[in-house]
Amino acid sequence: MSSRLSKLKRWPSWFLMLVCAGVLMFLGTQRDSGPSTAQERIEAISQRLACPTCDGESVYESRSPGSQAIRQEITRQVADGVLTDGQIVRMIDDSYAADLKLIPSATGFDALIWVLPVAAFVAAVGGLIIVFRRWRREGSLVATQEDQILVTQARQDKD
Amino acid sequence: MFAVSINAALGRGAILLGLLTCLSGVAVTIAGIRQHDLRALKSSARYAYVAFFAALLAFVMMERALITRDFSMKYVQQVGSRDTPAIFNVTALWSALEGSILLWLLVLTAFVAAVARKFRGRAGDELLAWAMVVMFVVGLFFFFLSFGPANPFTMGPLGVSDGPGPNPLLQNHILVLFHPPILYIGYVGFTVPFAFAMAALITGRVGEGWLLETRRWTLYAWGFLTVGIILGSWWSYEVLGWSGVWAWDPVENASFLPWLTGTAYLHSVLVQERRGMLRVWNLSLVIATFSLTILGTFLTRSGVINSVHAFSEGSVGPWLLGFFAAIVIVAIILIGRRGDELRSPGAIDSPISREGAFLANNVVFSAFAFVVLLGTVFPLIVEAVDNRRLVVGQPFFNRMTMPLGLTLLFLMAVAPVLPWRKASQEVLRDRLFWPAWCGVFTLAVAVFVGADGWAPLTAFAMGGFASGAALRQIVLASRRQGWRGVVGRANGGMVVHIGVIIIAVAFTASNSYTRTQEFVMNEGETVTFSGHSFTFEGLSLESDDVKTSVKAAVRIDGDQIYSPSRSKYIKQGMDIGTPSVKSGFVNDLYLTLEGTVRPDDTQARIKIFVKPLIMWLWIGGALMAIGTVLAAFPGKRRRPTAPVSAGLEESVQEVADHA
Known part of the structure; x- marks a missing residue:
């Protein structure tokens, strides 16, 4: 039984598993994952814009008059069906003095918010690789006879 | 008088x-x-x-x-x-x-x-x-x-x-009685490990002693913080009326940051206990966790950040910032002073090992915390440098944290089956086989029920993979130890993992597959949406000393009536919408009453959200709490001072000194 199980767990089964996963992912990603109604498109756009009058909320979350006005504008634009989601966001953002986009741009000073995390992550992973290499070079420490005596003594003292 | x-x-x-x-x-x-x-x-x-x-x-x-x-x-x-x-x-x-x-x-x-x-x-x-x-x-x-x-x-x-x-929002739901105190217990509880870490640095007893003393205190603080955050999400869902549980609001982030570093610490501390390594890292994580609670308090109490949760501007801001700076400076000086004493003996033999996975987990958790911190304070930096207003919102956080979340799910799948020191290919192939098939099976179910999009599907597959690994560990431990197979740090930890996975899957599903439609309905009219019927039966007025509420009666599927409402709080003059929710294991039907309404209107704008798997967020949260309690129970009994592996010579010296 156990030998049959271990045979089952060999590479061909893993290959079959990967194929199954790949096929399923392919099937799943072929479907349309966008908003299915105009209302859902309005909701999706409103999640990308900040409420102009409230504290750190999006138009989607906020119920303030300022957000209601933007929501109505989005509804109008979606009903017209001329502009894409991105164009609607840009158009509304341009019509306000403040920056309403909830996602910072990737240019100028704002680009730092995108670059810094990636740089930090790369540095951390790089650091980890260097440390692992050093560890591999140095190898593990082996307890010396002095260490053994120290441990025995400490145990005896504790007991 | x-x-x-x-x-x-x-x-x-x-x-x-x-x-x-x-x-x-x-x-x-x-x-x-x-x-x-x-x-x-x-x-x-x-x-x-x-x-x-x-x-x-x-x-x-x-x-x-x-x-x-x-x-x-x-x-x-x-x-x-x-x-x-x-x-x-x-x-x-x-x-x-x-x-x-x-x-x-x-x-x-x-x-x-x-x-x-x-x-x-x-x-x-x-x-x-x-x-x-x-x-x-x-x-x-x-x-x-x-x-x-x-x-x-x-x-x-x-x-x-x-x-x-x-504030009317704070007198609208019973959870306001529990959420802040529980969150504070978690927040403040991290003072204990922080105090012992500082004491270890001051006294020079930087071995494993202070870790062992504070193990349970840290776990309890983390558990309360977890429950506090979940209750906050529940409150947000039940009260705010936008149907979400997490908005990446600065105040939410302030509670999430210490949770992230605290979670990293709970994992990396195992490496120090077992192998005597990562001393500076663990001290830094504990200090960072406590410092982040103070920084979070500064962000939310000073008025520097715009948030629906934040309190108005007060004079405490500079004091809190000063205290935060003092903690960081003193900690850096103390760690610098201890220099060589903190150098850990031993080495990690292979990245494909339990300790290697914990290290990777720590890198991802730290990156996660960095992204959240940066996104939270970046508007302040832009204002200081560029003198303009910038709001960093949900789309940024979702985009940046999604790959990190998926990586964490993958590590949750792999790490529990890895042995300490080194894993061979055969071991990995053997131990990951059934968990991996669990992942494929979950993916198949997700595709079969109509899920789409590569990110949600990957999350479901990884969730299945990780839950397979956690269940495998629980089953093996229960076979060996009977009922003790679910208690102790490792086994209780697996219960916590299952809770986290359930939350991750439910969060992904509810964020990706919410269906919404707004209906203008006449009295007696029935509409059908997402396979459910909604009949508007009219509006009614309710008033008390505090507020006047207009409630809409909506019958769902010809059965029970649900009543979303809009309330005018008399003293504050604030108009607050309160949703009404029909909860289920598969979907929540979340109703809100939109626009301005009068009780004699015969028409109402009802917004319907169909939100999948929301109830599983709360079930996952409960499992995390239960798992934390189980993890606090002693598992296989072992003297806390007994050496467990190589590389603990300083710890032993510490015991000898103490004895």
């Missing part, structure tokens, strides 16, 4: 008593350490008890003032009201800055007193004495805040006989 009310007088006296007690506690304990005076060291417990009594008295006086409507006090004028229901009069204490600092003080001093009580037999231990000093210093700082810049007991203008009451 007193010029100063009895509540204010006693409250102020209590704060002063606490302040002086903490100050004396610091002085007497340090003197005791310097002079090796056991009597002085033993007395530090008494200072802890008195500080707790002082905070409790101040808390009780403030509650008494709110309940008896003592409008001579400024704070009661600000958040109290004659019409507020009794329960929300109690919760009004933590509905604004000064009261929330008072709650912080109560929880903090309770922890200090509990530590003093727990270690009462070891008053002469220098590590413990320094930990008490650090906790007294933290207590001193918060008593000072309460005595000066955030004094809740100042007198208000004369002749005020009523107030507005708390």
Whole structure:
């Protein structure tokens, strides 16, 4: 039984598993994952814009008059069906003095918010690789006879 | 009539008593350490008890003032009201800055007193004495805040006989009674491991001793913080009316940041206990976790950041920022001073090992915390540098944290099956086989029920993979140890993992597959949406002393009536919408009443959200809480000082010194 199980767990089964996963992912990603109604498109756009009058909320979350006005504008634009989601966001953002986009741009000073995390992550992973290499070079420490005596003594003292 | 009310007088006296007690506690304990005076060291417990009594008295006086409507006090004028229901009069204490600092003080001093009580037999231990000093210093700082810049007991203008009451959003749901105190227990609980870490750095006993002393304290703090965050999400879902549970709001982020570093610490500490490694890293994580609670308090209490949760601008900001800076500077100096003593013996043999996976987990958690911190403070940086307003919102956080979340799910799948030191290909192939098939099976189910999009599908597959690994561990442990297979740190941890996975899957599903439609409905009209029928049966008016509410009656699937409403809070003049939710294991039907409504209208705008798997968020949260309790139980019994693996020579020396 156990030998049959271990045979089952060999590479061909893993290959079959990967194929199954790949096929399923392919099937799943072929479907349309966008908003299915105009209302859902309005909701999706409103999640990308900040409420102009409230504290750190999006138009989607906020119920303030300022957000209601933007929501109505989005509804109008979606009903017209001329502009894409991105164009609607840009158009509304341009019509306000403040920056309403909830996602910072990737240019100028704002680009730092995108670059810094990636740089930090790369540095951390790089650091980890260097440390692992050093560890591999140095190898593990082996307890010396002095260490053994120290441990025995400490145990005896504790007991 | 007193010029100063009895509540204010006693409250102020209590704060002063606490302040002086903490100050004396610091002085007497340090003197005791310097002079090796056991009597002085033993007395530090008494200072802890008195500080707790002082905070409790101040808390009780403030509650008494709110309940008896003592409008001579400024704070009661600000958040109290004659019409507020009794329960929300109690919760009004933590509905604004000064009261929330008072709650912080109560929880903090309770922890200090509990530590003093727990270690009462070891008053002469220098590590413990320094930990008490650090906790007294933290207590001193918060008593000072309460005595000066955030004094809740100042007198208000004369002749005020009523107030507005708390923010309407804070008198709309019973969860406001539980969410803040539980969150604070988690937040403040991290003071204990922080104090022991600082004590370890001061005394030079930087081995594993302080970790073992604080293992459960850290776990409890983390557990309470987890439950607090989940309850906050639940409150947001039930009250705010936008149907979401997490908005990446700065205040939410402030609670999430210490959770991330605390979670990283709970994992990396295992490497130090087992292999004696990562000493500086673990000290840094504990210090970072505590510092982030102070930074979070600064962000939410100073008014520097725009948030629906944040309190109005006060003068506590510079003090909190100064305290945060002091903690970081002192910690860096202490770590620098210990230099070589912190160098860990031993090495990690292979990245494909349990400790290798924990390291990777720590890198991802740290990156996660960095992204959240950067996204939270970036608007401040832009304002300071560029003098313009920028809001960093949900789309940024979702985009940046999604790959990190998926990586964490993958690590949750792989790490539990990895052995310490090194894993061979055969071991990996053998142990990951069924968990991996669990992932494929979950993916198949997701595709079969209509899920789409590569990110959600990957999350479901990884969730299945990780839950397969966790279940495998629980089954194996239960076979070996019977009922003990679900208790102990490793096994309880697997229950926590299952809770996290359930939350990740539910969060992904509810974020990706919510269906929404707004209907303008006439009385008696029925609409069908997402396979459910909704019949609008009319509007009704309800009023009490606090608010006037217009409620819509909507019958779902010809069965029960649900009533989303809009309420006008009379004193604040605020119009608040309250959703009505039909919860189910597969979908929640979330209804809101939109626009301006009058009770005699025969038409209403009803917005319907169909939100999948929301209930599983709360079930996952409950599992995490249960898993935390199980993890706190002793598993396979082992003397805490017994060496467990190679590379603990300093720890052994520490034991020898101590003995």
